[in-house]
Amino acid sequence: MRIAEWIQATIAPPIVDIYALARQYDRPGQPLINMGQGIPDMMPPAPCLAALADRLADPALHRYGPDQGLPELREALAADYRRRLGVRLDPEREIIITAGANHGFVLALLALVQPGERVVLGAPYYFNHLMALQLLGMTGVEWPLTVRGDRFVLDLDGLAPRLAAGAAGVVCVNPNNPTGAVFGAEDMSGVMAACVRRGVPLFYDEVYSLIAFGEEPAGHPYAFAGGREHTIILGSFSKLFGLTGWRVGYIIAPPPVVEQMMKAQDTTVICAPVAGQALAAECLRRCPDYPAAYCRELGRRVRRLSAAVCDIPALTWREPAGALFTMLPYRHPEPSRQLAARLVREAGVMVIPGAAFGASGEGHLRISFGSSDEATIAEAGRRLARFFTEDRNRSDRNRTAAPGAGGRQAEDLGVGGAPGDADPC
Ligand SMILES: Cc1ncc(COP(=O)(O)O)c(C=O)c1O
Known part of the structure; x- marks a missing residue:
């Protein structure tokens, strides 16, 4: 075959x-x-598991649900966004519940990127983002982070030339996998402005949105001019409430994009797992600060x-x-x-x-x-x-035993921190 x-x-x-x-x-x-x-x-929070257990005899939990996701979960997500960010979302037109954020990224690419096009990946990147691009006949272009002190930070100067070379979008994971960096308002306003200038979407992966322990909160793209029109938010309940096995995430996007993505949603999963959606809704409503x-x-x-x-x-x-x-x-x-x-x-x-x-x-x-x-x-x-x-x-022993042979040091190979990196240890 x-x-x-x-x-x-x-x-x-x-x-x-x-x-x-x-x-x-x-x-x-x-x-x-x-x-x-x-x-x-x-x-997952115990009261939410108990609430789910009480609902398990409901036949609706075991059948297909609405393609776009349970209204109760979309409404709970909209309420959470309003409470945390002061953003009013339309749960009918701007939200799709997905089978996790990886699934959401595939829907987003199908809706907004053509086979053969390039997408900029903040790098080191999350490998499933590259894999999704490759599976769909698209190419990932690395946009390397840089280091300031003991932290990874965005290199905004490196973004413009990659976009000018014809990229069809930018992927940013914030808080970041794999580095643990959190990009604040100043950085994110730069990324957003670059996307708006070129008229390309920002695929903003906020899977770790509430998992931050530094001083500066993550900058949300909707805070900046043109952000709402140019951003596809890829989110998930996996990491926030310990729900990795339930496969529930979300997309927030402009209504015309949502409308097109529903074709890919219906074709790939029909709907996200319904019992998992009910559990995520319980988590958002009962334990938002978990x-x-x-x-x-x-x-x-x-x-x-x-x-x-x-x-x-x-x-x-x-x-x-x-x-x-x-x-x-x-x-x-x-x-x-x-x-x-x-x-x-x-x-x-x-x-x-x-x-x-x-x-x-x-x-x-x-x-x-x-x-x-x-x-x-x-x-x-x-x-x-x-x-x-x-x-x-x-x-060291090998080098002493055989001077000049096999004694090349790690430092000679130039791996590890860049010269001049501050190491606080
Ligand atoms: C940055 C990032 N995006 C997406 C995912 C996948 O999330 P989900 O379980 O919602 O598919 C992960 C999982 O590790 C991740 O680290």
Whole structure:
């Protein structure tokens, strides 16, 4: 059977690869520490689960629902937007409930980008965004973040030339996966202005919208001139309420775009899982501030991780302000895929190689603190410290044994932080 070219040219899902490797790790007494995938470890709020349980005998929960999503969820989302951002949405014309934000991105691309066109991806990018583009015969153009102090920031000067070269849209994830950066109002106004000037859509992924623990809130595109007309919001309940398995997200877009996207919605899923939609509506109505408590816990984990990393000279700290991740440059000669595989096998710690997030991710490791408590993070820190120390000692011994041979240092290879990067450790 012939396999279509576009799917063959699409990259393989990196998480699947790293899980396959993790399954081979088997050391009694030392379980693998999973700091790979971005899964929050909290349960959905208990009162909302109880409310859902009370509704399970309702036949409507087990049948197709309206294509666009349950009205109660669209209305709850509109009410949440009004409360938090002062934005009035029309739940009838501006919102579609999707089977998660990944599904939403595919609908958005089908509606707004033609096969063969290019889309700018803030990079390191979320790999499923690149995969969606590739599957649809489109191309991703990397727009690398830059580093200020110990944080990743947007490089606004780098955006205009990429748009001028004919890109059909821009993808921005805020708070950011994989770096944990949060882009504030000043940055987002620059991105929005660039999109409005070129008349192209901003695909704004706000999957981690309420998961922020830094001082500066994320800048929302609707706050800027032309933002509402030029933005497709891609959101999700996965990370905010611990609902990753229910597959419920949303799109907010201008009505004419929503109208067209409904063709793709009906063809791909008909409607998002109905019981999951009911649970998401319960969460928004009953426990809108639930993510805030989880953020306080995440803040403690970040401090624990930062202390552990500061004791490891091979790693450079990057301060996350949101999402579930930090992305650390390393000083080590191996490419990130090789290094991450060895960390699973030899240290029992699973992280995601930076190369999975594009060329600008190479030389980094993405570490998730979404599903490891403080004690587990401390243990992961000890294992990483041991690994890098032993590795360093081994290469020192090899260099002494064979001067001039195999003694090339990580620093020589230029991987890791850019020259002049401030490392607060
Ligand atoms: C940036 C980003 N967008 C989208 C998704 C997928 O979200 P959902 O579960 O709603 O499909 C993820 C999941 O990790 C993500 O990190």
